[in-house]
Amino acid sequence: MPKPKNKQTDPPRYPLRYLARASLPALLDSLRAAGYRCIGPQLKEGAVVYAELDTVEQLPRGVHDQQSPGEYRTQASEDERYFAWANGPQAIKPWLFAPRESLWQVARDEHGRLRFRETSPQVTPLAVIGARACDLAALRLQDQHFLHGAHPDPYYQARRESLFIVAVQCSHTAATCFCASTGDGPRAERDFDLALSELNAGYVVETGSQRGASVLAALPLAAATAAQRDAARQQSERAARLQTRALPGRNLRDVLFANLEHPRWDEVAARCLSCGNCTSVCPTCFCHAESEQPALDGAHSEHVREWDSCFTQGHSYIHGLTIRAETRTRYRQWLTHKLGSWHEQYGRSGCVGCGRCMTWCPVGIDITEEASAICGEGT
Amino acid sequence: MRRGDVSHPYLLHEAEIVTRVQEAPDIFTLRLRFSAAARQRDYTFQPGQFNMVYLYGVGEVAISIVSDPEDDLLYDHTIRAVGRVTRGMAALRAGDYVGIRGPYGRGWPLPQAEGRDVLIVTGGLGCAPVVSVIHYILKRRERYGRLIIMQGVKHANDLLWRERYAEWARQPNVEVIIAADQGAPLWPWRIGRVTDLFDQVPFDSERTSAMMCGPEVMMRVAVQQLLARGMNEADIHLSMERNMHCAVGHCGHCQYGGKFVCKDGPVFAYPQVKELFGVRGF
Numbered sequence: 001m002p003k004p005k006n007k008q009t010d011p012p013r014y015p016l017r018y019l020a021r022a023s024l025p026a027l028l029d030s031l032r033a034a035g036y037r038c039i040g041p042q043l044k045e046g047a048v049v050y051a052e053l054d055t056v057e058q059l060p061r062g063v064h065d066q067q068s069p070g071e072y073r074t075q076a077s078e079d080e081r082y083f084a085w086a087n088g089p090q091a092i093k094p095w096l097f098a099p100r101e102s103l104w105q106v107a108r109d110e111h112g113r114l115r116f117r118e119t120s121p122q123v124t125p126l127a128v129i130g131a132r133a134c135d136l137a138a139l140r141l142q143d144q145h146f147l148h149g150a151h152p153d154p155y156y157q158a159r160r161e162s163l164f165i166v167a168v169q170c171s172h173t174a175a176t177c178f179c180a181s182t183g184d185g186p187r188a189e190r191d192f193d194l195a196l197s198e199l200n201a202g203y204v205v206e207t208g209s210q211r212g213a214s215v216l217a218a219l220p221l222a223a224a225t226a227a228q229r230d231a232a233r234q235q236s237e238r239a240a241r242l243q244t245r246a247l248p249g250r251n252l253r254d255v256l257f258a259n260l261e262h263p264r265w266d267e268v269a270a271r272c273l274s275c276g277n278c279t280s281v282c283p284t285c286f287c288h289a290e291s292e293q294p295a296l297d298g299a300h301s302e303h304v305r306e307w308d309s310c311f312t313q314g315h316s317y318i319h320g321l322t323i324r325a326e327t328r329t330r331y332r333q334w335l336t337h338k339l340g341s342w343h344e345q346y347g348r349s350g351c352v353g354c355g356r357c358m359t360w361c362p363v364g365i366d367i368t369e370e371a372s373a374i375c376g377e378g379t
Numbered sequence: 380m381r382r383g384d385v386s387h388p389y390l391l392h393e394a395e396i397v398t399r400v401q402e403a404p405d406i407f408t409l410r411l412r413f414s415a416a417a418r419q420r421d422y423t424f425q426p427g428q429f430n431m432v433y434l435y436g437v438g439e440v441a442i443s444i445v446s447d448p449e450d451d452l453l454y455d456h457t458i459r460a461v462g463r464v465t466r467g468m469a470a471l472r473a474g475d476y477v478g479i480r481g482p483y484g485r486g487w488p489l490p491q492a493e494g495r496d497v498l499i500v501t502g503g504l505g506c507a508p509v510v511s512v513i514h515y516i517l518k519r520r521e522r523y524g525r526l527i528i529m530q531g532v533k534h535a536n537d538l539l540w541r542e543r544y545a546e547w548a549r550q551p552n553v554e555v556i557i558a559a560d561q562g563a564p565l566w567p568w569r570i571g572r573v574t575d576l577f578d579q580v581p582f583d584s585e586r587t588s589a590m591m592c593g594p595e596v597m598m599r600v601a602v603q604q605l606l607a608r609g610m611n612e613a614d615i616h617l618s619m620e621r622n623m624h625c626a627v628g629h630c631g632h633c634q635y636g637g638k639f640v641c642k643d644g645p646v647f648a649y650p651q652v653k654e655l656f657g658v659r660g661f
């Protein structure tokens with residue numbers, strides 16, 4: 001195992017602290033006192049999902065996850081840890097880019113006059129606890145997509161601006177994880193307010209923002225000892241080491257577009273159900289469809305958007321013609337966009353290595369395997 | 380921190396249909412004016428850009444603006460009733476109201492083409508995006524050189540605006556070439572594919588800009604023909620069509636490889652799209 005390079009970096013702006021596990025409730029209290037609604041991981045119907053978190057008792061204590069293409073299982077254990085799992089089907093994305101959202105309403109009077117009114121997003125400041133490094137990488141991409149263009153999305157923006165992030169450094173990577181190969185994990189290095197490394201009896205706490213520092217102010221913290229800091233670092237290194245999957249390169253754009261007629265597209269299309277599970281669990285997919293919900297009174301109508309997927313029939317519909325009528329071209333759209341066109345659009349790949357698309361694929365299609373088959377191993 | 384109308388990217392503005400013209404059995408033009416006088420006064424666009432046009436209770440569609448950008452009073456949309464929304468719009472009459480947001484996208488490089496010859500290639504039924512170019516140039520005739528209009532239709536009966544073409548052909552320094560795959564009695568134009576007629580209109584490849592819209596198969600053949608006759612790739616511009624929901628680069632439907640047709644297009648210089656042009660499924 002090569003030693004991590006001793007890069008000359010700026011000294012951390014905030015010292016590393018240590019929070020005993022018994023004091024974790026105080027963190028939630030402090031977040032609530034600062035006006036945040038806490039969202040955190042919980043075991044529901046056999047999966048770790050993010051939901052409103054009232055007490056630390058709701059956290060998935062001792063839960064481990066086992067993931068492989070097409071399979072996700074959780075297991076209980078005696079472990080005291082709350083974050084000893086890799087990831088669940090969703091994390092931050094649905095809290096910012098809502099699966100369904102009303103954009104505006106219109107009223108029509110008896111003369112046919114139309115009055116349009118924007119739907120204001122109901123925004124409660126949220127604190128998401130347990131975000132992973134891959135989730136933060138995905139968040140940066142969603143920020144680029146929804147906020148950094150000529151038309152920032154006001155709904156995403158309002159929620160994003162008030163989002164507080166408590167990242168948790170991964171200690172247990174899943175067999176489907178390949179964030180080390182995409183450069184997005186397993187350690188979260190930035191874009192969190194706080195980051196926890198969970199040890200046997202407590203947490204090494206990194207502070208990433210002034211907001212994070214003020215939330216910590218009231219907590220019973222100690223300075224992190226050298227042993228605690230080492231344990232936290234080694235845990236991340238071990239997680240990275242245990243990853244076995246990898247994409248065949250960071251930038252596959254040219255090789256993918258040079259292989260648009262590769263026989264593998266047909267082969268994968270024969271397995272793919274075109275169900276869109278991969279795009280709905282993908283933390284970077286941004287596609288959505290708009291539709292109209294007229295009220296029965298004939299005087300009001302509402303315009304809503306909902307998550308969409310390039311695997312649907314309607315995605316590429318244009319007056320009378322569906323540009324991607326078969327699974328082959330849909331799968332090709334997904335992969336060439338995710339690993340290819342994203343470089344043109346946002347300067348990097350759209351894949352953060354979370355592995356959700358293969359875990360939640362009903363037939364277990366593995367994006368790293370497909371990419372390698374099409375691009376060749378050694379790209 | 381509440382943003383007003385101006386920066387809400389999805390909010391529509393009411394516009395009144397001042398005039399409605401039936402152009403063909405399934406094609407009509409709406410001449411529109413924003414209800415809010417200030418919005419109408421401040422509204423500007425480039426030929427080739429589009430608006431999202433909303434039909435109450437049904438939804439929005441992206442439609443090219445065909446009128447002249449210097450007309451401050453009204454703006455026009457020529458619409459073909461082909462989908463759910465546009466079929467519904469066909470029933471609208473003068474005095475009815477629609478919702479409008481826009482303009483969106485990049486239009487034709489008309490300022491860059493000043494002083495040059497312009498070759499228009501279009502197919503299908505009255506391709507709105509290039510109609511705006513033709514009008515624009517005819518109104519500013521002295522700023523452009525030759526104007527060559529090549530229009531292909533499947534059947535002679537599909538040609539819209541016959542008089543208009545004849546009128547254009549009478550203007551100085553304008554050539555109109557129309558070809559129908561199938562003719563009809565008294566068809567004054569040619570029979571065949573419009574893309575086979577390039578030999579009949581020699582153009583100076585150094586000083587000509589091509590602008591085209593219509594079916595992609597037709598544009599593909601036209602691009603090949605133009606390149607074979609020495610035109611620079613960068614002088615060929617085409618208007619693309621894809622599914623559009625948001626028009627602001629968010630919804631993902633209009634993606635064409637790495638391009639968002641709504642904001643990077645709909646008008647592209649050929650080098651921007653050539654990698655995928657003609658590959659089915661994008």
Ligand code: SF4
Nearest residue numbers: 285286287309310337
């Ligand atoms: S086109 Fe497909 S892969 Fe790309 S963002 Fe949309 S759903 Fe995801």
Ligand code: FES
Nearest residue numbers: 626628630631641
């Ligand atoms: S129309 Fe929504 S991204 Fe272009």
